[in-house]
Amino acid sequence: MTWLRRRLPDLLELLALTGLAVAQPVLDVFGKSADTFVAHDAGTADIVAFAAAVTLLPALALWGVELAVAAASQRAARWLHLGLVALLVAVIVVEVGKRVTDVGYKRLSIGAVVLGLAAAALVAHVSFSRSWLRLLAAAPFAFAALFLFATPVADVASPPSEVAEDVAVRQPAPVVMVVFDELPLASLLDGEGKVNRAVFPNFATLADESNWYRNHTTVAPNTTDAVPAILTGRYPEGTGSAPVSANYPENLFTLLGGTYDLHASEPVTRLCRRSCTTPDDGGGPSALGGLLGDAADVWGDLAQPKRIMTTVGSSRGLVTDLRAGERFEDFVSSLGTSSRPRLDFLHVLLPHTPFRLLPSGATYEGADP
Incomplete structure (x- = not known):
């Protein structure tokens, strides 16, 4: 257990970086798409579990890989950790770069790689950068709290408030x-x-x-x-x-x-x-399974250097x-x-665009008409 405790700081660093690379952008998109949770018929437990999964699972999964490698070689695990730091910082640069600049995807990719490698070098050689990252591990929990309590999704998670008085219908008809x-x-x-x-x-x-x-x-x-x-x-x-x-x-x-x-x-x-x-x-699929599948699709769109429209579901x-x-x-x-x-x-949802149903009921599977 001693060697496991020694690797806890690495988990905090991964949590900070995945919070910025995965949790914040994904929760931001889903926080503006409350209807997605309605369409999946998600309840309060599903929504809380979704926020927890998006916040914690990426860091835990990467840390699990590091632990498996560390069991065989501590040196290899250290290099793997620095490689993940570089990768996650590169993803953050891509996501932020697409929002605030109009740089082409090739130059954006090159810049992301350079900054990712520089960040890994800082983490490897400058103790202050490691301490700063570990403090930043609290940020993903703040992102999750904002998602649950300060976005339209909070209305879906809250109990229904039905206060309307019944209307008296004298001769009710179907x-x-x-x-x-x-x-x-x-x-x-x-x-x-x-x-x-x-x-x-x-x-x-x-x-x-x-x-x-x-x-x-x-x-x-x-x-x-x-x-x-x-x-x-x-x-x-x-x-x-x-x-x-x-x-x-x-x-x-x-x-x-x-x-x-x-x-x-x-x-x-x-x-x-x-x-x-x-x-x-x-x-x-279950509500949570469907939501996580959508989250994977959304993050794939956000993390790639090319600019494409990001939609949910x-x-x-x-x-x-x-x-x-x-x-x-x-x-x-x-x-x-x-x-x-x-x-x-x-x-x-008929005949809702894109129009894919032929008069016979067969589905048209080509490009969007």
């Missing part, structure tokens, strides 16, 4: 509400401005038998603002608020929950939380839900009668 995400009006119409009956017979029948407000549009361009506006009847107050019931306590579900049995499928919002029946999404189907058609069919088959009036709500 309610079915379906929100098609990014459905272009022009795609539905024929040359005369009517629903194209040959292509969309069911939409045409619905228009014949109901009031059709052809010029109706949403009041916000983002799904996470538009859907809460639909369900609350209120204009969004800015952007960035997590689409959860804690931020929208007076919504369709909280108002009618005392009269209606609630059945809702919300892929990117979480407004129906009181006595609400939600479909089993089975077959997907696109590779995990949070933008293009390839099971949306199946969800819709499940929703239709679940409709039925009950002893109490029912409110059935479905928000389906």
